[in-house]
Amino acid sequence: MLRGRRFGGFKFRRQVPVQPFILDLYRPQAGLAVEVDGGQHSDPEHAARDQERTAFLSSQEIRVLRFWNHDVLCEPEAVASRLWTELHDAHPPPDPLPPASPAGEGDNPTGND
Numbered sequence: 001m002l003r004g005r006r007f008g009g010f011k012f013r014r015q016v017p018v019q020p021f022i023l024d025l026y027r028p029q030a031g032l033a034v035e036v037d038g039g040q041h042s043d044p045e046h047a048a049r050d051q052e053r054t055a056f057l058s059s060q061e062i063r064v065l066r067f068w069n070h071d072v073l074c075e076p077e078a079v080a081s082r083l084w085t086e087l088h089d090a091h092p093p094p095d096p097l098p099p100a101s102p103a104g105e106g107d108n109p110t111g112n113d
Contacts, residue, residue, distance in 0.1 A: 001076060002034075010087060018060065021053055026062075030087055033057060035066045 002012045002025060012034070016026040025034040037050070054064045065086055067079050 001080060007080070008084065008087070018057065018062065021057070023057075023062075027087070031062050032086065033062050033064045034083065035064060036069055036072055037066055038069050 001007055002010070005011050010027060010030075012025045012027050014025055016023045016033075018026075018033075023033040024036050026032070027034075035050075050066070054066075057064050063086075065083065067082075072079050
């Protein structure tokens with residue numbers, strides 16, 4: 001879903017090192033990490049490590065959005081909706097550039113050649 005800018009043109013990088021961790025997916029422009037967690041993450045010890053990881057990444061100004069593997073596989077529309085909302089609410093896309101002036105116009109603001 002996120003490969004090749006297929007998700008609204010947003011580019012995500014996979015397996016990005018942010019020492020001492022490796023992020024599943026990362027969009028640097030938004031400072032957003034997407035982590036896809038398997039069942040082992042429900043173990044209290046593992047969950048505590050995940051909280052420490054999230055706190056560290058937050059200190060690096062990286063927001064973490066977590067999804068369960070099951071949700072990614074079985075409810076991709078809900079995952080996409082949440083990700084879309086996060087990308088647009090926290091970091092809306094930039095305003096489009098104004099149209100370029102036709103050739104020759106606007107090059108000389110005084111009107112004197």
